[in-house]
Amino acid sequence: MKCSDCGIEVGIFSHVGGRCRDCNLINLGAEMGNPDALARQAAASDSLEARENAVLQVLVTTETATSDLVIEERLGIISAEVVIGMHIFKDVLVGIRNTVGGRSKTYQDDLRNMREQVIGELQAEALKTGANAVIAVSLDYQEIGSKAQSMLMVLASGTAVKLAARSEQT
Template identity: 45%
Template sequence: MIVTTTNIIEGKKILEYRGIIFGEVISGVDFVKDIAAGLTNFFGGRSKSYESELIQAREQALRELENRASNVGANAVIGVDIDYEVLGQGGNMIMVTASGTAVVVE
């Protein structure tokens, strides 16, 4: 499966558009990671616990996007955009949404 942020795939001809698709993940940050991130915020530096949670959520959203593209008979996704949101009362949940156009390429 080809997944790209561009609207074309060099060397490939788009034969058919299968529609806009999405891959969404809402991930909660557990108590231990939240404490570790709080300490990082206090002392400074990078929050490895939040970074790893964000990386996992983004990878899962892209996998979901690929699965949905495959389900509609596409072999590529073009124009991919990834958005991030913070959710929950304490801001302890993140939502990652990947969207794009499912296409069939030669």
């Protein structure tokens, strides 16, 4: 299925009302009258690249405060989650690697991809609140389920904030 706004391919569980998660968040903010979201919606409607850039412009850091960033407003705690199922063949291959020793490139790649996805979702969530940064970010990794049905989850949480524009920070 394709997102009705940006046209990217989305999975059956990755859309709401025919839109991808990012488009849905931007449209929700615009419908609520958020001026930042209205501006992002206008910019995003021009191209998918503009939409991706808006999300990527949100600063994400594990720092709680830095001397070079001036926080204008704290908007609250936000979070994002990514969960993937580990299919039987992957589990078998990891089991073999576990028996003979060594690193599991399969799981490492999955965890790296999940981390990138959850940070992207955290950035989209920040845009929804009108924030331009997320500070004090924490990443947590969990295994969910039993041996027969294992899943991996990455949870990202932090404080959504509005930072002063660079010219205002000097």
